[in-house]
Amino acid sequence: MASPLPDLPVRAVLDELGRVLDDRGAAVLVAPPGTGKTTLVPLALAGLPSGNAPAGKVLVAEPRRVAARAAAARMSALLGTPVGGTVGYRVRGDARAGPDTRIEVVTSGLLLRRLAADPELGGVSTVVLDEVHERHLDADLLFTLLLDARDGLRPDLRLLATSATLDAARPAALLGGATPAPVLEVAARTHDVAVTHVPPVRGERIEATVVRAVRRAREHGSVLAFLPGVAEIGRVASALGDIDADVLPLHGRLPAAEQDAALREGPRRRVVLATSVAESSLTVPGVRAVVDSGLARVPHTDHRRGLSGLVTRRVSRAVATQRAGRAGREAPGAAYRCWPEGEGLTAAPDPEIRTADLTALALDLAVWGTPDGSGLRWWDEPPPGPLAAGRAVLTALGVLDGGGAVTDRGRRIAALGLHPRLARALLDGVAAGGHPRDVAGIVAVLDDDTLAGPADDLAAALARLRAGDAPGSRRWRADRDRLAGALRRTGPGGERTAQNDRGGSAVHNDRADLLPLVTGLAHPERLARRREAGSGVYLMAGGTAVDVPPGPLRDAEWLAVAVADRRPGQVHGRVRLAAVTDRDTAERAGAPLMTSGPEVAWADGDVRARTVHRLGAIVLAAKPDPRPDPGAVRDALVAGLRAEGTGLLRWTAGASSLRERLGFLHRVLGDPWPDVGEQALLDSAADPAGWLAGPLATVRKRAGLAGVDAGQALRAYAAAHVGAAIGRIDELAPERLAVPSGSRIALDYSGDAPALPVRVQEVFGWTGSPTVGGGRIPVVLHLLSPAGRPAAVTADLDSFWDTGYPQVRAELRGRYPKHAWPEDPRAAVPGRGTGRRR
Numbered sequence: 001m002a003s004p005l006p007d008l009p010v011r012a013v014l015d016e017l018g019r020v021l022d023d024r025g026a027a028v029l030v031a032p033p034g035t036g037k038t039t040l041v042p043l044a045l046a047g048l049p050s051g052n053a054p055a056g057k058v059l060v061a062e063p064r065r066v067a068a069r070a071a072a073a074r075m076s077a078l079l080g081t082p083v084g085g086t087v088g089y090r091v092r093g094d095a096r097a098g099p100d101t102r103i104e105v106v107t108s109g110l111l112l113r114r115l116a117a118d119p120e121l122g123g124v125s126t127v128v129l130d131e132v133h134e135r136h137l138d139a140d141l142l143f144t145l146l147l148d149a150r151d152g153l154r155p156d157l158r159l160l161a162t163s164a165t166l167d168a169a170r171p172a173a174l175l176g177g178a179t180p181a182p183v184l185e186v187a188a189r190t191h192d193v194a195v196t197h198v199p200p201v202r203g204e205r206i207e208a209t210v211v212r213a214v215r216r217a218r219e220h221g222s223v224l225a226f227l228p229g230v231a232e233i234g235r236v237a238s239a240l241g242d243i244d245a246d247v248l249p250l251h252g253r254l255p256a257a258e259q260d261a262a263l264r265e266g267p268r269r270r271v272v273l274a275t276s277v278a279e280s281s282l283t284v285p286g287v288r289a290v291v292d293s294g295l296a297r298v299p300h301t302d303h304r305r306g307l308s309g310l311v312t313r314r315v316s317r318a319v320a321t322q323r324a325g326r327a328g329r330e331a332p333g334a335a336y337r338c339w340p341e342g343e344g345l346t347a348a349p350d351p352e353i354r355t356a357d358l359t360a361l362a363l364d365l366a367v368w369g370t371p372d373g374s375g376l377r378w379w380d381e382p383p384p385g386p387l388a389a390g391r392a393v394l395t396a397l398g399v400l401d402g403g404g405a406v407t408d409r410g411r412r413i414a415a416l417g418l419h420p421r422l423a424r425a426l427l428d429g430v431a432a433g434g435h436p437r438d439v440a441g442i443v444a445v446l447d448d449d450t451l452a453g454p455a456d457d458l459a460a461a462l463a464r465l466r467a468g469d470a471p472g473s474r475r476w477r478a479d480r481d482r483l484a485g486a487l488r489r490t491g492p493g494g495e496r497t498a499q500n501d502r503g504g505s506a507v508h509n510d511r512a513d514l515l516p517l518v519t520g521l522a523h524p525e526r527l528a529r530r531r532e533a534g535s536g537v538y539l540m541a542g543g544t545a546v547d548v549p550p551g552p553l554r555d556a557e558w559l560a561v562a563v564a565d566r567r568p569g570q571v572h573g574r575v576r577l578a579a580v581t582d583r584d585t586a587e588r589a590g591a592p593l594m595t596s597g598p599e600v601a602w603a604d605g606d607v608r609a610r611t612v613h614r615l616g617a618i619v620l621a622a623k624p625d626p627r628p629d630p631g632a633v634r635d636a637l638v639a640g641l642r643a644e645g646t647g648l649l650r651w652t653a654g655a656s657s658l659r660e661r662l663g664f665l666h667r668v669l670g671d672p673w674p675d676v677g678e679q680a681l682l683d684s685a686a687d688p689a690g691w692l693a694g695p696l697a698t699v700r701k702r703a704g705l706a707g708v709d710a711g712q713a714l715r716a717y718a719a720a721h722v723g724a725a726i727g728r729i730d731e732l733a734p735e736r737l738a739v740p741s742g743s744r745i746a747l748d749y750s751g752d753a754p755a756l757p758v759r760v761q762e763v764f765g766w767t768g769s770p771t772v773g774g775g776r777i778p779v780v781l782h783l784l785s786p787a788g789r790p791a792a793v794t795a796d797l798d799s800f801w802d803t804g805y806p807q808v809r810a811e812l813r814g815r816y817p818k819h820a821w822p823e824d825p826r827a828a829v830p831g832r833g834t835g836r837r838r
Contacts, residue, residue, distance in 0.1 A: 005043065005078060008036030013184045014044040020182045021045070021126070021158045025150070026175035029162040032188035033322065034283065034329045037162050038067075038130055039074045045126050045160070046102045048086065049079055056125025060105045063136045065091040066252050066259050066277050071130075072096070072105040073260075074283070092417070093482050094256065108138040113417050115142070116367050119149050126158040132171060133163040133318070135351035137299070140379055141361055145368060147174060147377050164322060174377050191328040193290075197341040206293050206338060207235045213291040213336040214240060214271055220334050221288030222270045224278060226323050228295040228312045230450050233273045240271060250274040250284075253450050255475060276319075283329070290327040292320060294339040298349070299356040301386065311565070317345045351380050358382055360419050362390035363399060363406075367414050371404040396592055397424045415490045418483075422447055425522035426487060432521075432588075434514045440483035441466070442518045444476055449563050449577050451476045456549050458562055458579040459515055516560035516581030520589025526561035527586045527593075528578070529618045530554075537572060540564070541593050541616025546573040556580040560589065583620070590615050598625050600632035602640040606702040607633060634696050637705065638686050646681055648705040655711025660749035661733035662718055668773045669732070674721040676714065684717070691717035732774055740765040740830035747772070747779065753795070757782040760791060760808065761820055764828035769797040783808070786816045801825050 005011065010031050020027045031037035038060075043049065046058045062068040072089035079086055088097030089105040097104050106114070108129075115121065129143055143161070150157045161171045168183040175181035198216070200209040210225055214236075217223045222245075227233050233249045240247050250262035250272050262272050265286040272284055276296050296319065300311040315323070320337065327333030353361070361382060365373050371391060373382055394400045399410035399420055406414070413423040422443050429439035445451050445462060451472040452461035464470040465477075520527050525542030536548050538559060546564050548554050553575070563577040587594060593616040600609045609628035613621040641648060651659075665673040674680070684690035694716075695708040719726040733754075736744040741762035748755040754772055760783045769778040783792045783800075791808050794800040805825055813821035822828035 005040055005049070006036070008034070008040055009186050009189055010036035010040050013186055014040065017041065017160075017184055018044065020184070021160065024176070024181055025156070026159045026181040027161075028168045028172045028175065028181055028183045029160060029186070030164075030168055030183065031162065031186035032164050032190070033325060034190075035186045035188050037164075037186070038062075038071050039078065041160070041162065042071075042087075042103050042105075042128055043075055043078065045128070045158075048102070057101070057123055058103045058126045058128065059111065059121075059124055060103065060128045060130055061108045061111045061139070061142060062105060062130050063108055063134050063139050064252055064277050065094075065107055066250070066254075067131075068105045068107050069094070069256060069259070070263055070283075072103075075103060075105075093478060108136060108142045109417075112138055112142050112145070112364060113415075115145055115149065116364065116414065119368075120153045121149065121157065124157070126160065129159070129161045131163060132161045133348075135349065135353075135379070137352040137356050137358075137361060140351060140353050141364055143171075143174070144376050144378050145364075148368070148370075170379060174379065188325075190325065191330070191332045193324050193328040193332070194334045195324060195337060196334065197337050197339065199340040200338065206295060207232050207239065209338045210236050210291055210293050211239045213338055215243070217289035217291050217334060217336050218243070218245065218269065218271070220327075222265075222272070222286040223289045223291060224272045224274060224284050224287045224326055225291040225293070226274055226276065226278065226296075227293050228297045229275060229310070231454075232293070233275070236273055243271065245269040245271050247271045247273065250278055252277050253448065253472075253475070278326070284326065285330070287326055287329065288331060288333045290324055290333070290335045292323045292335060292337050294320065294337060296349075299352055301355065301357040314339075314345060316347060316349045318348045320345060353380050353382055357390070358386045359390035359393045359421065362387055362394055363410070363414055363420050366391075366394065366400055366404065366406045366410070371400070394420060397421070399424075412490045416483075416486050418443070418447060421522045425518045426483060428521050429514065429518040430487065432514075432517060434518065436484050436487050437480060438511075438514060439518055440487065441476070441480040442515055443483055443522070444479035446519065446522050446562055448475075448479065451479075452577055456575065456577055457552055458519065458560075458577050461577070462515065513581075513585045516579040516585050517589050519560035519562050519579050520581065520586060523561065524590040524593055525616060526564060527581075527590045527615065527618070528559045528561050528575075529586075529615075530557050538575070539618055540573075541590055541618050543617035544573050545571075546575050548575045548578070553578055553580065558582050558586050560586070586615060587620075598628060598632070600625070600628045600636045602636045602643060605640075605644075607636045607640070607700065609633065609636075630697070633700060634688075637696055637699060638682075640702065640705070641685055642682050646678060646685075646710065648702065649708045649710040649713075650706055651710045655709070655714060657735055657746070657749070658711050658714055661729065661735065662714065664749045664754060665729070665733050665773070668777055672722045672725070674718055676718075733772055737770060737772075737779065739763055741832050742830075743832060751780075753777065753780050755780045755782055757784060759784045759786060759788070759832075760805075760825075761786070762830050762832060763797070764820070764822065764825045764830040766797055767801075767826050769795055785812055786819045 017027060017029065029037055029041065042058050042060050060071065062071060068089050068091050072083050072087050075087040076083045084096030084098055085100060087103045088101040090097055090110055091107050092110060127146060132139060132143065146159055150159060159175055161175060172180040172183050198209060198213040200206065210227060214223055214225055227236060230251055230253060233251060237247050237249060246266060246268050248262040248270055250259060251274065263284060278284055294315055295312050296315050297310040297312050324335035327335050365371055370376060391400060391404065397420060398407060399413055401407050413420055416423040416426060426439055426443045430436050451465060452458065453470055455461040465473050526540050528538035528540040528546060531537050531539055536554055538546050538548055540546055540561060553559060558581045559578040560581045561575055561578040564573045564575050566573040596613045599612045600607065609625040610622045611625050612619055659676050662673060662676045666675050681691065685692045691713050695713055699705055699708065733749065734747065736746050737756055738744050739758055739762045743762055745756055745758050754777065756779050758781060769781060771778050778795045780793060780795045781797060782790060785791045791812065792800065792804050794804060809821045820828065820831060
């Protein structure tokens with residue numbers, strides 16, 4: 001007889017939840033950890049243990065494998081049945097389910113594959129999307145495709161989105177269609193959690209901070225410590241070797257038995273060192289204290305540099321709150337936060353769809369029949385740029401045809417359940433002559449680089465795995481055999497390489513070449529060549545420079561890089577895992593990136609015209625091109641002007657004056673007088689019909705730019721804009737201005753207003769300031785002493801004679817007694833010399 005269900009808070013809403021799903025077909029359940037949402041809700045929806053089961057299976061989608069297995073184990077324990085009976089699970093590489101299974105817990109990624117193969121989800125009545133707030137890429141896409149399947153194929157399919165911390169408005173709107181789906185909320189039975197901040201001291205690594213906090217937290221009982229990744233878990237575990245407690249790791253890459261050990265309460269106190277897998281879905285029993293590093297490792301793609309992988313980020317407030325809550329699940333507890341009190345945190349984590357590589361998502365959409373994702377209901381739509389980049393990768397791999405449809409090769413790649421790059425490497429590595437098991441073993445490490453351990457040499461790491469000397473050897477063998485089996489199950493086809501798909505010749509290699517070849521097939525843009533002998537800096541085919549750590553890898557000219565990342569603030573990327581290769585293998589692996597042809601560019605301060613043979617950004621060979629394309633030369637010259645400015649041209653004093661006068665007229669009168677600012681002239685230079693079209697036609701090098709008469713080109717440019725009005729430029733913006741003394745003095749148009757530097761004695765007799773711009777703009781007079789030094793500045797000469805001049809006269813007439821300083825300057829005779837004329 002089935003054991004009764006525990007009295008957890010979610011039981012209060014189970015009846016209502018069933019009615020809502022029967023009535024509306026969709027709902028959102030918000031229930032904190034420990035309320036029973038992950039275990040009691042699926043049992044209730046399947047009619048268990050009462051036996052009043054509706055037709056159809058209940059699928060529960062979990063974001064992580066460890067959570068899927070743990071949920072199935074907990075539900076089976078509540079029913080008193082073995083895992084794989086009434087309740088089972090399916091995760092990558094592991095499945096326990098049978099014909100009598102009524103509740104099946106699966107990972108989001110695995111359910112995506114199932115949905116692609118069977119869009120109607122035959123035999124399924126309900127899908128529960130657990131922990132949707134975590135916003136993993138697979139989970140977001142699964143949510144979207146299930147909505148589309150229900151709209152078109154399965155209107156009877158019941159969908160339930162559950163979360164521990166969630167603003168339910170958005171998923172409710174998506175699930176509900178015209179009116180939002182009902183939202184049910186469950187209050188947690190929580191205990192008080194005392195929060196203490198234990199920030200790092202100067203120069204301390206986060207692992208050391210966590211160790212200090214764990215030692216303090218042990219007084220409360222068993223401890224759950226959150227760390228960003230497996231490497232940090234290992235270092236903290238080593239540092240806690242002397243502690244009187246069982247120190248247990250918990251992360252998604254552990255064997256099932258070790259995961260189960262961390263989730264079982266034992267006779268001794270425990271310190272469970274976990275990644276973010278323990279934030280939700282899982283219950284870690286007996287925990288009375290939480291130590292939070294405040295960090296998490298999340299997928300991120302640097303599209304500009306072509307680097308993708310995991311980056312370490314500060315957690316959000318929502319995540320920090322959820323982590324701390326783990327300490328108060330069973331009794332009052334304590335949370336130790338390893339960051340300063342008052343440090344600002346974002347409200348919620350960024351959805352992966354905004355930052356991750358979207359190549360796999362693009363393939364899923366193409367298989368679904370909507371390559372651009374249009375017409376689907378998204379929580380957050382995929383960014384157009386990264387999605388287009390993903391489609392471009394798929395086209396290059398032969399997965400999509402020119403119209404964006406999935407090819408036969410693409411369907412085989414999709415069926416392998418790997419990232420498309422890795423699936424391509426698996427297929428084409430075998431097609432290149434590699435034994436399927438050998439190729440599968442290489443791809444297994446590329447798919448999970450933690451198998452390599454701390455090594456950066458991929459060949460050495462693989463040798464240890466093959467010999468059984470590495471901690472992950474058993475897991476590696478299981479993954480290798482799983483991939484080899486998947487390769488067999490996908491059937492024939494795909495034996496041609498991507499090069500063959502483009503008409504190239506067949507590729508064959510010996511065993512020594514297989515590792516770098518398969519690595520390069522997976523990541524051709526990461527094939528790298530040393531910049532110079534003895535240097536630790538390599539240039540990858542994608543254009544990113546990377547530092548290679550000291551050791552055997554630096555002895556090689558060529559590398560096939562499996563993993564590279566870039567730390568914030570660092571100029572270069574960093575190689576974390578790579579295999580030594582040679583040019584021949586690099587060219588075979590990177591064949592789609594091979595180009596040969598003329599290149600004209602502005603480099604090293606001049607035009608360089610070459611015929612270049614390249615592997616992506618890596619120059620393999622180059623020779624001068626004596627007859628470059630004139631259009632390409634012009635583009636290179638324009639690039640030089642953009643890089644160094646129009647100062648590369650010949651600017652006489654008259655040309656500079658003309659530019660300033662035209663700029664003044666553009667500011668004051670506007671169109672049709674053209675903008676002659678630096679950016680405007682550079683933009684026009686890029687126009688084949690722009691202001692330098694004629695002069696650039698005869699220039700081939702930097703030296704030729706210095707011979708271009710900028711003034712002549714500028715006057716022609718202005719005339720093309722204003723036509724006959726160009727004849728009025730000397731009237732509207734005269735280069736020189738006649739003053740009462742008879743002098744013609746150059747106006748300065750370089751400032752905000754035109755200025756005239758003139759000695760005071762030369763403007764006697766003027767009763768008001770002169771104007772330009774058709775009488776609109778008064779000239780600012782910079783009045784000088786007889787020695788040419790500034791005495792006063794005014795744009796209102798009439799006012800200056802009354803208020804400013806008396807003070808100037810009093811200060812300067814004693815210093816310059818030979819010059820005229822009349823009491824009435826308006827009536828005085830102007831002069832240039834020293835004669836005292838009144």
